[in-house]
Amino acid sequence: MPLPYYLSCAAILLFGIQAFLAREKAWGIPACAVLATTIAWYIMDAIYNDYSVYIVGIGLKALNMAWWQVFIFVCAYGIITPFIHSSINRKLLGNKSFVIGCYKHRYLDSPQVQHNIDQTAKALLFAWGTLMLIALYQVGGQALNLFAPYLSGVKADPWSRNRLGAGFDALISFASYIQLIMTAGFGVIFAVAKNPRTRTMAGIVCLLAFPPYLFDRTRNTMLSTMVPGLLAWVFFRLRGPLYLKLGVLASAFLSVNFWLTTVMISRNEGKSVATVLSENKKREKKEGSTHEGLNMFEELGWINLFIESGYYKPNMGSRYFAEIVNPIPRALWKNKPLIGIDYAIARGQGDTGDDGLVTATISTGMIGQGVVNFGGFFGPIAAATLMALWTAILARQDLLSRHELGRLLLYVSGLILTFNIGRDITLLVLYPFFFGLGMLWVWKTLRGGSLQEGAFIRRATKELRK
Structure with missing residues (x-):
């Protein structure tokens, strides 16, 4: 394995220890879940699947670039997360993790x-x-x-x-x-x-x-x-x-x-x-x-190969924009952008329907998604920022669970969804969480607070x- 692979493993270990030590601060457990997701979708890909096939098909240069991007993602995530948590949950920083309290003190x-x-x-x-x-x-x-x-x-x-x-x-x-x-x-x-x-x-x-x-x-x-x-x-x-x-x-x-x-x-x-x-x-x-699909590192390698060869160019945030506007019904916005359509076509994984439209059928991975949006350096940082934001949202559910118990259900479900968004940071996966959050708000309003x-x-x- 190349040097950045071992650097990525070391960074995960370092920031994993940091997150574990911060478990009482509520953001530690979600951060551990994000790092475990990185291991599952990227680090383990090189072990679980045949890495030699990647070398033959993609090439060492693109793969080495991919490992550097994993390293950048882990470092950026480990550094950014505590600050985003402190910013979003400023009024709750004096509270300790309710989830850890449930584990320790029942x-x-x-x-x-x-x-x-x-x-x-x-x-x-x-x-x-x-x-x-x-x-x-x-x-x-x-x-x-x-x-x-x-x-x-x-x-x-x-x-x-x-x-x-x-x-x-x-x-x-x-x-x-x-x-x-x-x-x-x-x-x-x-x-x-x-x-x-x-x-x-x-x-x-x-x-x-x-x-x-x-x-x-x-x-x-x-x-x-x-x-x-x-x-x-x-x-x-x-x-x-x-x-x-x-x-x-x-x-x-x-x-x-x-x-x-x-x-x-x-x-x-x-x-x-x-x-x-x-x-x-x-x-x-x-x-x-x-298991097929546990190959997000491979996909990251293909992304780098396509960008290096000029076959694909980062879309400067267009894919993230498509994710943000996805909740808008197509009845209200007929030409609403499709998610990931440009990369799906580049990979030859687009399906043309009866209406002549092409629908995407491939995942880029949470790090690859950042790369197709903003390139090989800023892309992993963008992905790390989004995952840090998600970590802070989960930490908030933990800190508020002591007086809104429904948030504990959302917190536990959100930890599992963290693994699923390792394939793509998308509302298509996170909708259950946010709809559940909306249901909790409605219920709380009807009960008078x-x-x-x-x-x-x-x-x-x-x-x-x-």
């Missing part, structure tokens, strides 16, 4: 907190039930296909739409993102609630809500819905030493790895996950499959001291 066991979990669960149940009535209407009453595709063999998607969207298809997308964040929320509630009625209710909803994602062929939504509940159970509910929790997570990782491999087989062969599982015995003697912070802390502290 704040969630407080009767006051459990009462709020019960109230949150009731509100979520009402919203989810209303949404599912609409979903049942959308699929013509096919409840089995909607809630139990593993039995029917057919998955009904109540929120399906055209790829580009037309009219007010944004409303359909809105419903799908709301369903996703509520599903993840029920997983977290099931993990942390102590009230038997609340746990039973959340468990029943999980049994109904998880299968459409679990037996789908989209890794992003699988991880976003089910992993938050797992993390909440391991760190907030499971009693035992840290090595036990890490062992449980390792076992869960192996299970997820098996499941995602099965998903990749189903995607490649055009079969449902359930069908692939039923054929699993026939595959035992077959070579093991690997959030809990009083001082009274909440005093009651919780008093219970813990008992």
Whole structure:
């Protein structure tokens, strides 16, 4: 491996230690998640995939440039993050991480907190039930296909739409993102609630809500819905030493790895996950499959090769602009820019639809996305700034969770979404989080405001001291 590879590893280690030491300040854990995402999508790419193939296809020069860009990204992120956090969360800097308090002092066991979990669960149940009535209407009453595709063999998607969207298809997308964040929320509630009625209710909803994602062929939504509940159970509910929790997570990782491999087989062969599982015995003697798509470093290498050869030029922020205006319905802006279309065409990965429009089908990676926007030096810094901003947003949810418990659900879900935006920093992945934030604001407004912070802390502290 070239020198910048080892420098990148050293920088990740250095800033990882810095982030871990800052865990009580709320930004440390999200920062660790960002650095872990960098390892998964970039550092591990060179190990997991065949690096020699990259050398032959892309060339050493472009690959070395890519490693320098990874190094610039890590250094910029590690330096910028504390300052952005201090700027955005200035009024909350005196507070300590509520999440760490839940882990160390079991704040969630407080009767006051459990009462709020019960109230949150009731509100979520009402919203989810209303949404599912609409979903049942959308699929013509096919409840089995909607809630139990593993039995029917057919998955009904109540929120399906055209790829580009037309009219007010944004409303359909809105419903799908709301369903996703509520599903993840029920997983977290099931993990942390102590009230038997609340746990039973959340468990029943999980049994109904998880299968459409679990037996789908989209890794992003699988991880976003089910992993938050797992993390909440391991760190907030499971009693035992840290090595036990890490062992449980390792076992869960192996299970997820098996499941995602099965998903990749189903995607490649055009079969449902359930069908692939039923054929699993026939595959035992077959070579093991690997996860496709874990190659964002390779994509970064291609980006550098195209820029160096003059085949592609950085678009000076056009792609970021397309991401920002994406929430605007196409009915209001017919010629709204498409996300990443120029690079998709350069890579030969664009699909031309019946209407003659080309839609992008390729991810550049969070660092590569910065490079296609602003070039090899300023691009990684731009990407690092966006990830630092996301870190500060997650830290804010942590700091406010002590008196708005719904933010804890958003925080845990956001940690998982951090891994998903390693493929692209895009609202298409983050919509569930921001729609959930909007739902929390509406609920808080209807209830006449959030809990009083001082009274909440005093009651919780008093219970813990008992």
